[in-house]
Amino acid sequence: MAHAAVGTSGTFMERINSDWHEVAMRSFMVVVLGHWMEHFLQTFQIYVLGWPVPQAKGMLGMVFPGLVTSEVLHYGYALVMLLALWALRPGFTGKQERWWWTLALGIQFFHHFEHALLQVQALSGHNLFGRPVPTSIAQLWVPRVELHLFYNTIVFVPMIVGMYYHLFPPETETGRPQCSCAWHSRSLASPV
Amino acid sequence: MTAQNAIRLAMTVFTSIVLALSAVGIRWTSQHQAPSAAVASALVLSVSSTFALVALVIIWRGTGPRQDGNG
Numbered sequence: 001m002a003h004a005a006v007g008t009s010g011t012f013m014e015r016i017n018s019d020w021h022e023v024a025m026r027s028f029m030v031v032v033l034g035h036w037m038e039h040f041l042q043t044f045q046i047y048v049l050g051w052p053v054p055q056a057k058g059m060l061g062m063v064f065p066g067l068v069t070s071e072v073l074h075y076g077y078a079l080v081m082l083l084a085l086w087a088l089r090p091g092f093t094g095k096q097e098r099w100w101w102t103l104a105l106g107i108q109f110f111h112h113f114e115h116a117l118l119q120v121q122a123l124s125g126h127n128l129f130g131r132p133v134p135t136s137i138a139q140l141w142v143p144r145v146e147l148h149l150f151y152n153t154i155v156f157v158p159m160i161v162g163m164y165y166h167l168f169p170p171e172t173e174t175g176r177p178q179c180s181c182a183w184h185s186r187s188l189a190s191p192v
Numbered sequence: 193m194t195a196q197n198a199i200r201l202a203m204t205v206f207t208s209i210v211l212a213l214s215a216v217g218i219r220w221t222s223q224h225q226a227p228s229a230a231v232a233s234a235l236v237l238s239v240s241s242t243f244a245l246v247a248l249v250i251i252w253r254g255t256g257p258r259q260d261g262n263g
Binding site: 036040043044046047048141142143146147149150153154157158160161164167168170183 | 225
């Protein structure tokens, strides 16, 4: 299934953007979709089942309640997202796919900054804006559950558009992919 | 069904979940949150829905993929 242009040597960064890009992208998507499922379930518990917000902890949070309240975990996930979006970006060689992926990276940078603010408050014990709990900038106006749904959506949407163009490059796209992600590269690599 | 349409369909299902949850969320927040918070929630959930709809339009309106040889 390997693409003809895919290399088999180089640094770690070069390899995850060439012959390992497809596997890295799939692994990243498993993590992202798993995270989404938690948020979907949490909002379903609140909006549809009518559970009180503090008791709506998604699926893993039901088993490990500390996961939902842990700022370290939330910050860690935001950091993983940011690093993965940055590390996998060179593999997006087409103009459109790179533009959308970069948009997701930019939005995630601010999302990560918001979580960093929360993390600093949790570690220092001093909350900003005179609030009783750690509070991010956008949380001054928007409740946390809805804000998380918002951030995750506006990061994920440009990601999936970028991935779509990466899988199915338009006819106008002239970038030369170094990975095996694009669907037509599989046809080329398949035995006749 | 082509692989491209299968991917499009999967993305559409996912987006539909986002849209449905946002719609239910706007209704729920209007009933359970203070007016100012409810307005802010409705705003961000509406923006989320708009983003999701834009993605759907982009994905479905696109022309076919580049064909390198026998692709």
